[in-house]
Amino acid sequence: MSETMRNTALFGIVFALIILTGFMQSWNVALLIINMGLISAIMALGVNLQWGFAGLFNVGVMGFVALGGLAVVLTSAAPVEGAWSAGGWRIMIALLAGAGTIVGTVMVRQRMSAGRTRNLVTFALLMGGFFLYRGIFDPGVAAVEAINPALQGNFGGLNLPVLLAWPMGGLLAAGVAWLIGKTALGLRSDYLAIATLGIAEIIIAVMKNEDWLARGVKNVVGLDRPVPYEIDLQNSSSFINHAEGLGIDVATASSLFVKLNYAILFTAVLLVIFVMAQMALNSPWGRMMRAIRDNEVAAEAMGKHVTNRHLQIFVLGSAICGIAGAMMTTLDGQLTPGTYQPLRYTFLIWVMVIVGGSGNNLGAVLGGFLIWFLWVQVEPFGLWLMEFITSGLSEDSWLRDHLIKSAAHMRLLTMGVVLLLVLRFSPRGLIPEK
Amino acid sequence: MDFLNAIVALSNFVLIPAIAYGSQLALGALGVTLIYGILRFSNFAHGDTMAFGAMIAVGVTYLLQYWGVSFGPLPTALLALPFAILGTMALVLITDRVVYRFYRTQKAKPVILVIVSMGVMFIMNGLVRFIIGPNDRKFADGERFIISVREFKQMTGLREGLAIKTTQGITVVVAVIAVVLLFWFLNRTRTGKSMRAYSDNEDLALLSGINPERVVMYTWLIVAALATTAGVLYGLDKTFKPFVYFQLLLPIFASAIVGGLGSPIGAIAGGFVIAFSEVTITYAWKKVLKYMLPEQLEPSGLVQLLSTDYKFAVSFVILIVVLLFKPTGLFKGKSV
Numbered sequence: 001m002s003e004t005m006r007n008t009a010l011f012g013i014v015f016a017l018i019i020l021t022g023f024m025q026s027w028n029v030a031l032l033i034i035n036m037g038l039i040s041a042i043m044a045l046g047v048n049l050q051w052g053f054a055g056l057f058n059v060g061v062m063g064f065v066a067l068g069g070l071a072v073v074l075t076s077a078a079p080v081e082g083a084w085s086a087g088g089w090r091i092m093i094a095l096l097a098g099a100g101t102i103v104g105t106v107m108v109r110q111r112m113s114a115g116r117t118r119n120l121v122t123f124a125l126l127m128g129g130f131f132l133y134r135g136i137f138d139p140g141v142a143a144v145e146a147i148n149p150a151l152q153g154n155f156g157g158l159n160l161p162v163l164l165a166w167p168m169g170g171l172l173a174a175g176v177a178w179l180i181g182k183t184a185l186g187l188r189s190d191y192l193a194i195a196t197l198g199i200a201e202i203i204i205a206v207m208k209n210e211d212w213l214a215r216g217v218k219n220v221v222g223l224d225r226p227v228p229y230e231i232d233l234q235n236s237s238s239f240i241n242h243a244e245g246l247g248i249d250v251a252t253a254s255s256l257f258v259k260l261n262y263a264i265l266f267t268a269v270l271l272v273i274f275v276m277a278q279m280a281l282n283s284p285w286g287r288m289m290r291a292i293r294d295n296e297v298a299a300e301a302m303g304k305h306v307t308n309r310h311l312q313i314f315v316l317g318s319a320i321c322g323i324a325g326a327m328m329t330t331l332d333g334q335l336t337p338g339t340y341q342p343l344r345y346t347f348l349i350w351v352m353v354i355v356g357g358s359g360n361n362l363g364a365v366l367g368g369f370l371i372w373f374l375w376v377q378v379e380p381f382g383l384w385l386m387e388f389i390t391s392g393l394s395e396d397s398w399l400r401d402h403l404i405k406s407a408a409h410m411r412l413l414t415m416g417v418v419l420l421l422v423l424r425f426s427p428r429g430l431i432p433e434k
Numbered sequence: 435m436d437f438l439n440a441i442v443a444l445s446n447f448v449l450i451p452a453i454a455y456g457s458q459l460a461l462g463a464l465g466v467t468l469i470y471g472i473l474r475f476s477n478f479a480h481g482d483t484m485a486f487g488a489m490i491a492v493g494v495t496y497l498l499q500y501w502g503v504s505f506g507p508l509p510t511a512l513l514a515l516p517f518a519i520l521g522t523m524a525l526v527l528i529t530d531r532v533v534y535r536f537y538r539t540q541k542a543k544p545v546i547l548v549i550v551s552m553g554v555m556f557i558m559n560g561l562v563r564f565i566i567g568p569n570d571r572k573f574a575d576g577e578r579f580i581i582s583v584r585e586f587k588q589m590t591g592l593r594e595g596l597a598i599k600t601t602q603g604i605t606v607v608v609a610v611i612a613v614v615l616l617f618w619f620l621n622r623t624r625t626g627k628s629m630r631a632y633s634d635n636e637d638l639a640l641l642s643g644i645n646p647e648r649v650v651m652y653t654w655l656i657v658a659a660l661a662t663t664a665g666v667l668y669g670l671d672k673t674f675k676p677f678v679y680f681q682l683l684l685p686i687f688a689s690a691i692v693g694g695l696g697s698p699i700g701a702i703a704g705g706f707v708i709a710f711s712e713v714t715i716t717y718a719w720k721k722v723l724k725y726m727l728p729e730q731l732e733p734s735g736l737v738q739l740l741s742t743d744y745k746f747a748v749s750f751v752i753l754i755v756v757l758l759f760k761p762t763g764l765f766k767g768k769s770v
Contacts, residue, residue: 057545130739138735187757189545190476190695194687195757198750201684209743343559343680347552354549409563416556420533423550 007362007431014369021377028252031259033376034369038266039328041368044352045270045277045361046320051350052359052433053286054313055293057189060180060196062345063203064318067176068169068325069335070207073214075165076224077157083144083212088155090140091212094133101129144212154215162224166269166326173322174315176203181311200346207337214335221334227261230254262331269327270365273320277361289313290359321349343412348375351415355422357429366431374418375411382410440725442586442594447721452706452713454602454671457609460705461664462682463689464616464698465657471633471696472653473534475547480661480686482558485679486525487662488669489566491518495573507577508604515666522658529554530654538650555680562676571674574601594721601671612663613702616656620698625652633696681746685712688749692756694763703764708749716742 018037022030043061050056105125112118145153184195208217233239233254243253280286292299292306300306329335348371356367386407390400422429462484469477477483494514498504505513533554537547579585580603583595620626625648632639632649640646665679672678689708693700718736727733740747756763 055545057548183754183758187761190548191691191757193476193548194684194691195750195754198684198688198746198753201681201746202744202750205743205746209741341677343556347556350549350552351556406564406567409560409568411560412556413560413564416553416558416560419553419556420550423546423553424533424536427546 007366010366010430011369014366014373017373017377018369021373025380028255028259029376031256031263033373035259035262035266035331036328036376037369037372038263038270039324039331040349040352040372041365042266042270042273042324042327043321043349044356044364044368045273046317046324047349047353048317048356048358048361048364049277049280049320050313050317051353052364053281053289053293054310055189056185056310056314056317057193058196058314058317059193059342059346059350060198060200060203061321061349062340062342063196063200064173064177064321065325065328065345066200066203066207066337066340067173068166068322068327069329069337070214071169071172071322072162072165072223072326072329073220073335074155074157074172075160075168076162077220078159080144080147080152080154080156083147083152083155086147087140087143087212090136091144094137094140097136098129098133101125101133105129141210141212152215153218154212154220161226162330163226163265165330166323169326170319170323173325174319177315177318178311181314185307185310185314197342197346200342204337204340207340214337217338219334219336219338223330223333223335225333226265226330227258230258233257266327269323273323274361274365281361348415351419353429354419355429357431357433359433360429360431363429363431363433367429370430371415371418374414378411378414379408382407382414385410436725439592439594440722442590442592442596443721443725446594446596448710448713448717450596450598450602452710454605455713456706456709457605458664458668458671458705459682459685459689459709460702461609461612461660461667462686463693463701463705464613465660465664466686466690467693467696467698467701468653468657468660470690472629472649473538473547475544475551476687476695478548478551478683479529479555479558480657481679481681481683482555482562482676483522483526483658483661484665484668484682485562485676486558486665487518487522487658488665488674488679489562489676490521491515491662491666492566492571492573492669492674494518495575499575505576507600509574509576509601509670511573511575511666511670512604512608515663518666519659519662522662523655525558526654526658527651530650559676559680566676568676571669573674574670576600594725599671601667605667605671608663608667612660616660616698619656625649629653684746685709685749688753691753692763694765697763697765700763700765707764708752711752712745712748715739715748716745 018030018033021033043065046064047058047061050058105122108125109118109122112121144155147153180196180199184192184199187195207214210216211218214220230251231254234250239254239257240250243250246253248256288299288304289309291302292304292309296306352367352371353364354367355371356365357363383404386403390397390403393400426432462480465483466477466480469475469480491511491514494517495509495511498510498513503513504510533550534547537550542550577600580598580600581596583597586592586596618626620630628639628644629649629652631642632644632646636646639649668679668682685708686705689704690701691704692707693702693704716738718738720733720735720737723733723737
């Protein structure tokens with residue numbers, strides 16, 4: 001079987017599964033899987049860029065996805081009245097002072113010769129800078145968070161169109177990735193993994209606790225949408241006529257219509273990123289990246305600046321994850337920092353890339369859809385399986401009760417098994433790298 | 435008197451919790467470091483191995499309690515610990531046979547093994563949630579305190595009280611016993627010596643007739659025992675919740691790396707470095723400073739450098755600083 005046929009068949013199977021869901025469960029569920037599958041595919045492309053192209057072991061995907069979500073609030077939400085004058089500028093100055101301290105300390109360190117004096121000066125500068133920063137920062141935060149805390153208590157955003165938030169999400173993630181890459185990319189693969197794991201946790205901790213930024217765990221709800229609201233559609237007479245013409249009831253039709261709109265938008269983004277990733281892969285730049293991945297020493301001997309190239313691709317891949325994160329938050333219509341979990345937002349994406357085929361963009365997209373489909377469908381399927389297994393037990397048996405209740409946790413188990421099976425029997429993934 | 439009060443407050447809120455937490459981290463980090471030294475990869479499933487061990491201990495504790503067995507003033511979980519260790523040993527040996535061994539014979543790159551351990555992490559995490567559910571479980575019983583605040587105040591007449599929880603005492607005692615046993619094993623027994631030889635230089639060890647599969651098996655057995663002990667002690671001291679163990683992965687790795695991956699002494703030192711930094715930086719120092727400073731200088735705020743939610747940031751910053759300035763860790767570790 002030729003490669004094209006094989007790939008088409010694989011995609012065909014995944015979409016057949018999703019369409020089957022449409023017939024068996026509901027088209028709403030099927031469209032939801034497609035939408036999240038599109039977003040997952042974009043995240044997988046980002047990770048594939050880092051891991052597949054360059055061999056960078058980034059397990060901080062969750063952090064960049066969350067930053068994308070944060071960008072949605074900062075870009076599209078309405079500004080909070082009086083927040084800037086109350087303490088906003090103060091916070092900005094404090095943040096600048098904090099950044100200035102770090103930059104200043106680094107510069108002073110470069111000027112001084114190594115020794116105890118330098119260490120003492122570094123310590124003194126950092127401590128002084130920290131207290132200065134907190135001194136300016138804390139009153140500002142208190143002032144901003146005091147504004148209507150039940151509903152606001154934050155800056156709000158710039159009130160720009162929500163579609164603009166997607167590239168903004170990418171930019172924000174890219175900026176943070178640059179900072180991280182500058183410090184952590186020199187590390188060995190294992191260390192980089194632990195470092196990125198930590199950074200993701202820190203980003204989530206910041207988003208949970210800095211209420212002035214995006215209300216922390218109090219969540220921001222009711223974010224703008226790039227598509228019409230269901231309720232408006234249900235009140236529009238032309239829409240009702242169309243729906244009746246198709247023989248679908250209006251409520252279902254409106255919800256399908258909204259999801260379809262999202263699907264079109266997301267597909268457009270996926271296509272753009274996919275084409276770009278594909279072009280990058282086949283360009284001299286892509287070949288250089290793979291050369292670095294396969295043999296860093298040789299690439300360095302050929303005059304390639306390995307750390308700079310790593311930084312470049314780390315920033316690019318993280319930006320893509322940021323864009324996907326922004327799209328996801330837009331789809332949800334809310335930012336809930338409490339729901340970001342590494343298993344779901346970091347390691348699941350990794351499963352997608354490995355299962356799909358690392359180093360192959362098409363593979364990453366396939367993995368995104370397939371694994372997302374499994375992630376959603378394992379739960380009902382697990383429940384069904386458990387009911388089947390325990391059908392011999394009596395209704396009030398505790399084992400039956402426990403098994404059925406625990407069916408929801410089947411998904412983690414399944415993901416692990418899928419990952420291990422693919423690694424063992426098809427280590428290069430479903431669509432291997434050429 | 436004020437000075438004594440300050441010391442007591444410091445011990446109560448910083449020293450004692452940090453020593454207990456440090457012991458737990460050290461036991462966890464020892465497991466990570468052993469795997470790294472012998473099997474040469476960072477085991478992402480370690481947190482979930484701890485959770486699995488603790489889960490068995492919780493189950494057996496409940497069973498013992500149901501049968502009416504108790505351990506007097508000590509928590510029943512200590513009686514359950516051997517069973518939990520045996521259960522975890524079985525689990526990791528099966529995992530090694532079914533999963534890791536294949537890659538070992540292939541001489542796969544360490545990073546592939548890390549990804550494999552991610553898969554194992556998913557499975558173990560799923561198993562634990564499947565069996566016991568994702569919720570909090572308290573399984574500590576027996577006496578709550580070795581010394582309670584009230585007793586201490588009556589005894590000494592100081593204004594500040596000092597409390598030592600039984601679980602904190604047990605944590606330290608058990609950790610010391612575990613570490614002594616481990617070092618005795620590594621330094622005095624034939625198998626322990628072959629493990630160290632294998633860790634130092636694999637080829638040389640193989641040439642001298644050491645059976646690698648045996649070394650690997652003993653490593654897993656020890657790691658299972660350490661992980662379970664760490665998991666049970668952490669669960670007793672705080673509470674058992676599967677997700678928390680997953681999050682412990684970060685400070686544990688930080689401890690192992692700060693100490694120097696592959697170095698057992700380093701893992702212990704690293705555990706305490708991380709624990710003490712986390713606790714001191716997230717502690718509100720007002721109470722201690724109140725006694726130490728003259729009245730005019732008394733701080734108005736809490737003097738808390740960072741809120742407790744940022745404790746990850748602390749372990750992370752220490753990790754980065756150590757890696758940037760001393761890439762092999764405080765005690766010379768190895769790098770694969």
